Amino acid sequence: xxxxxxxxxxxxxxxxxxxxxxxxxxxxxxxxxxxxxxxxxxxxxxxxxxxxxxxxxxxxxxxxxxxxxxxxxxxxxxxxxxxxxxxxxxxxxxxxxxxxxxxxxxxxxxxxxxxxxxxxxxxxxxxxxxxxxxxxxxxxxxxxxxxxxxxxxxxxxxxxxxxxxxxxxxxxxxxxxxxxxxxxxxxxxxxxxxxxxxxxxxxxxxxxxxxxxxxxxxxxxxxxxxxxxxxxxxxxxxxxxxxxxxxxxxxxxxxxxxxxxxxxxxxxxxxxxxxxxxxxxxxxxxxxxxxxxxxxxxxxxxxxxxxxxxxxxxxxxxxxxxxxxxxxxxxxxxxxxxxxxxxxxxxxxxxxxxxxxxxxxxxxxxxxxxxxxxxxxxxxxxxxxxxxxxxxxxxxxxxxxxxxxxxxxxxxxxxxxxxxxxxxxxxxxxxxxxxxxxxxxxxxxxxxxxxxxxxxxxxxxxxxxxxxxxxxxxxxxxxxxxxxxxxxxxxxxxxxxxxxxxxxxxxxxxxxxxxxxxxxxxxxxxxxxxxxxxxxxxxxxxxxxxxxxxxxxxxxxxxxxxxxxxxxxxxxxxxxxxxxxxxxxxxxxxxxxxxxxxxxxxxxxxxxxxxxxxxxxxxxxxxxxxxxxxxxxxxxxxxxxxxxxxxxxxxxxxxxxxxxxxxxxxxxxxxxxxxxxxxxxx
Amino acid sequence: xxxxxxxxxxxxxxxxxxxxxxxxxxxxxxxxxxxxxxxxxxxxxxxxxxxxxxxxxxxxxxxxxxxxxxxxxxxxxxxxxxxxxxxxxxxxxxxxxxxxxxxxxxxxxxxxxxxxxxxxxxxxxxxxxxxxxxxxxxxxxxxxxxxxxxxxxxxxxxxxxxxxxxxxxxxxxxxx
Numbered sequence: 001x002x003x004x005x006x007x008x009x010x011x012x013x014x015x016x017x018x019x020x021x022x023x024x025x026x027x028x029x030x031x032x033x034x035x036x037x038x039x040x041x042x043x044x045x046x047x048x049x050x051x052x053x054x055x056x057x058x059x060x061x062x063x064x065x066x067x068x069x070x071x072x073x074x075x076x077x078x079x080x081x082x083x084x085x086x087x088x089x090x091x092x093x094x095x096x097x098x099x100x101x102x103x104x105x106x107x108x109x110x111x112x113x114x115x116x117x118x119x120x121x122x123x124x125x126x127x128x129x130x131x132x133x134x135x136x137x138x139x140x141x142x143x144x145x146x147x148x149x150x151x152x153x154x155x156x157x158x159x160x161x162x163x164x165x166x167x168x169x170x171x172x173x174x175x176x177x178x179x180x181x182x183x184x185x186x187x188x189x190x191x192x193x194x195x196x197x198x199x200x201x202x203x204x205x206x207x208x209x210x211x212x213x214x215x216x217x218x219x220x221x222x223x224x225x226x227x228x229x230x231x232x233x234x235x236x237x238x239x240x241x242x243x244x245x246x247x248x249x250x251x252x253x254x255x256x257x258x259x260x261x262x263x264x265x266x267x268x269x270x271x272x273x274x275x276x277x278x279x280x281x282x283x284x285x286x287x288x289x290x291x292x293x294x295x296x297x298x299x300x301x302x303x304x305x306x307x308x309x310x311x312x313x314x315x316x317x318x319x320x321x322x323x324x325x326x327x328x329x330x331x332x333x334x335x336x337x338x339x340x341x342x343x344x345x346x347x348x349x350x351x352x353x354x355x356x357x358x359x360x361x362x363x364x365x366x367x368x369x370x371x372x373x374x375x376x377x378x379x380x381x382x383x384x385x386x387x388x389x390x391x392x393x394x395x396x397x398x399x400x401x402x403x404x405x406x407x408x409x410x411x412x413x414x415x416x417x418x419x420x421x422x423x424x425x426x427x428x429x430x431x432x433x434x435x436x437x438x439x440x441x442x443x444x445x446x447x448x449x450x451x452x453x454x455x456x457x458x459x460x461x462x463x464x465x466x467x468x469x470x471x472x473x474x475x476x477x478x479x480x481x482x483x484x485x486x487x488x489x490x491x492x493x494x495x496x497x498x499x500x501x502x503x504x505x506x507x508x509x510x511x512x513x514x515x516x517x518x519x520x521x522x523x524x525x526x527x528x529x530x531x532x533x534x535x536x537x538x539x540x541x542x543x544x545x546x547x548x549x550x551x552x553x554x555x556x557x558x559x560x561x562x563x564x565x566x567x568x569x570x571x572x573x574x575x576x577x578x579x580x581x582x583x584x585x586x587x588x589x590x591x592x593x594x595x596x597x598x599x600x601x602x603x604x605x606x607x608x609x610x611x612x613x614x615x616x617x618x619x620x621x622x623x624x625x626x627x628x629x630x631x632x633x634x635x636x637x638x639x640x641x642x643x644x645x646x647x648x649x650x651x652x653x654x655x656x657x658x659x660x661x662x663x664x665x666x667x668x669x670x671x672x673x674x675x676x677x678x679x680x681x682x
Numbered sequence: 683x684x685x686x687x688x689x690x691x692x693x694x695x696x697x698x699x700x701x702x703x704x705x706x707x708x709x710x711x712x713x714x715x716x717x718x719x720x721x722x723x724x725x726x727x728x729x730x731x732x733x734x735x736x737x738x739x740x741x742x743x744x745x746x747x748x749x750x751x752x753x754x755x756x757x758x759x760x761x762x763x764x765x766x767x768x769x770x771x772x773x774x775x776x777x778x779x780x781x782x783x784x785x786x787x788x789x790x791x792x793x794x795x796x797x798x799x800x801x802x803x804x805x806x807x808x809x810x811x812x813x814x815x816x817x818x819x820x821x822x823x824x825x826x827x828x829x830x831x832x833x834x835x836x837x838x839x840x841x842x843x844x845x846x847x848x849x850x851x852x853x854x855x856x857x858x
Contacts, residue, residue, distance in 0.1 A: 119822075167822070167826070167841075167842075170841070170847070171841070173847035174841065174847045174850045174851055174854075176847065177846075177847040177848040177850070177851040178851035178854060178855070180848075180851075181848070181851050181852065181855065484855075487855040487856065488851075488855045490854070490855065491851050491852075491854035491855035494833050494837065494854045495850075495851060495854055497830065497832070497833060498830060498833060498837075498838075498841060501826060501829040501830050502826060504829070505822060505825045505826050505829055506822070508825075509822060509825070513815075516815040517813075517815045519812075519813040519815070520811070520813035520814075520815050522813075523806070523811065523812055523813045524811075526803060526806060527806050527807065532775070532778070581811065581815075582815055602784070603781070603782050606788070607807070610807040613717065614806075614807075614809065614810050614811050615811060617696070617697075617809075617810035617811075618810050618811050634758075636755075637717070637755045637756070637758050637759055638717065638718075638759060639717070640715075640716050640717045641716075641717075642716060670716060671716060671717055671753075671754070671755065671756040671759075672752075672753055672754065672756060673714065673715075673716055674699075674714070675714060675719055675746075675749050675750065675752070675753040675756055675757075676712050676714050676719050676746050676749055676750075677699075677701070677712075677714070677749075678748070678749045
């Protein structure tokens with residue numbers, strides 16, 4: 001199958017209807033920059049896929065390719081459509097028309113059916129155009145400049161080895177599903193085991209209960225006595241009995257506490273009332289009274305000494321005044337034989353005797369103060385010991401009073417405890433009686449507990465058979481679940497084995513196919529001869545999950561980094577052409593090249609022309625757009641044109657209104673043969 | 683290995699007509715197909731090639747001048763092939779540079795031509811694509827089935843059909 005014609009109208013730079021009839025052998029299209037050579041490649045791609053891949057990611061100012069698919073220049077086209085027509089080797093045509101208004105007249109499935117065969121890759125139509133149309137901008141980008149992973153994916157897609165990837169993701173889903181099922185089975189198994197453990201514990205407990213079976217009617221009487229208001233239903237009666245048992249235990253506990261308190265009170269009373277203690281208290285009281293008396297007497301003596309001192313001090317003050325008066329009188333002397341102080345008639349002797357007598361009297365008045373002071377000090381000293389004795393005696397009496405108070409407090413707390421817990425008051429003063437009362441109460445509770453156990457044991461008989469049957473069912477269930485776990489584990493193992501095998505088989509297929517196209521890659525590389533020194537190119541594949549395809553020249557060198565721009569493009573072309581030729585999944589034998597010789601020198605451009613000529617010799621249809629007319633001439637001479645697979649050359653240019661049109665459309669006839677022998681025939 | 687003979691075999695296989703013309707000094711193999719024509723010159727030594735290629739080219743063109751004048755555009759497609767078994771590496775590069783001389787004819791000039799493979803590599807520009815990888819069906823399913831011989835066939839069939847992953851996991855559990 002090859003391209004027959006392309007017809008465009010109102011598409012990108014083509015306003016008017018333009019139809020390009022392709023030569024079955026080759027077509028060389030020339031034109032200046034910007035006249036629409038690339039648009040013809042775009043049109044073929046757009047017809048097949050409905051998009052133009054080289055613009056797929058380009059977006060500017062919220063505009064995208066779709067805004068520029070159709071004519072936007074002056075004038076109005078008669079229509080907006082692209083038609084690409086293919087012709088099969090049998091002569092049957094297949095035409096796709098995409099209009100602006102209605103889209104494609106062919107479904108993607110129809111196009112796929114016509115242009116693909118066998119195990120086509122995912123997104124096959126896009127892969128078809130990617131590997132059929134070699135554009136200037138893709139030569140480096142889709143070959144040497146690709147990451148090694150992208151390069152691997154491109155080659156894998158071109159090879160059509162798609163089963164592995166699809167089966168790979170499917171195998172992963174199966175592994176996930178198997179793991180989920182296994183996890184679920186394991187959870188169910190563990191839950192069943194846990195339930196069995198619970199039942200076995202229950203069984204042991206029930207078994208123990210069974211061993212305690214006894215007189216059920218006696219037990220019922222005991223419980224009835226303990227809980228007279230309990231319902232007759234057995235479970236309720238058991239509950240009431242257990243409640244009574246709990247209450248009884250609590251009461252017994254409190255009685256024990258009360259007994260302890262009572263014993264402590266009695267002990268304290270005994271200590272307090274002991275004869276020695278009584279004698280102590282009486283002695284202390286008597287000593288206190290005696291000390292009190294001594295203290296009071298001493299205080300009396302002190303008081304008296306203080307009063308004497310006051311008196312003496314008053315007399316002393318009076319003596320001092322008199323002394324001043326006597327001295328004043330003495331200084332004045334008799335005045336006309338009269339005393340200056342009392343105006344009495346005195347003689348000098350009498351006056352002197354009077355003064356002397358006054359002085360003696362003053363002396364006697366003043367001399368008592370010191371004695372009084374000494375007496376007070378002595379009295380105070382005498383009072384100190386009785387005071388200390390009194391303090392000691394008072395402290396002893398107070399200690400006995402405190403002891404009594406504590407005893408009374410203890411007795412009161414004892415009574416309060418009885419009141420708080422409703423215990424019988426008769427035992428307040430009778431701990432022994434209380435102790436006697438506790439003993440039968442304890443016996444009663446023991447009997448009650450035993451009765452309860454007997455009654456529970458009677459229930460355990462019926463429960464036991466239920467538990468045993470439950471355990472038996474659980475064991476059977478666990479057996480089944482364990483088997484399910486084992487099976488699901490096997491399923492996981494098998495699923496992983498499938499996943500591993502899928503990955504390995506896919507990898508092996510791709511490796512084999514790459515090995516199969518390796519000679520082709522090398523041949524094209526040798527034909528294009530990008531580098532004078534490195535005559536061969538090798539590839540290597542690595543990685544298991546993510547796979548990498550490395551290209552190497554010389555001693556493991558990456559051509560991406562050691563080649564010049566032109567050499568990289570030549571090596572890239574070799575790579576892309578080998579990918580193109582390796583496709584087994586399409587009947588389309590057309591190779592479109594959009595200006596493939598940019599940045600390539602004349603020598604290597606010649607190699608490219610020779611490679612294209614070699615492809616022509618294999619019956620491939622070559623469609624090549626170039627800018628250089630001389631190169632177009634070379635292509636037209638070098639690509640073989642035969643009677644059945646002729647060549648064409650078209651020159652396109654812009655018309656006066658900016659629309660592209662075909663300026664010349666020339667058929668390239670077959671060349672004469674037998675030239676060198678001199679028998680040339682056209 | 684006779685370079686002339688090997689070259690003729692290859693060219694004839696590639697649908698060229700070939701014949702030998704005895705020039706004054708040495709034989710020349712002539713070849714022609716629908717688009718190309720040319721002459722194969724073989725030299726004993728690299729020095730001999732480097733010294734005589736221009737003259738040999740000239741002689742061949744002169745000998746066929748009349749025919750070439752009537753060949754139209756085809757006259758541009760004349761190849762001069764200069765080959766020598768001499769393995770002088772230093773001169774080998776010098777010989778290859780002859781190819782960058784675009785005057786009169788397209789040249790193919792190579793040294794170290796000692797094996798049939800060397801002849802084929804030298805004549806590649808005249809030949810169709812030699813490597814034709816046969817990428818048939820990958821037989822993925824068959825290979826996977828063979829690889830999964832320990833997995834029950836029912837499960838493998840389910841995996842290769844539209845069965846859901848959960849169902850495949852169930853089948854794997856039931857049959858493993």
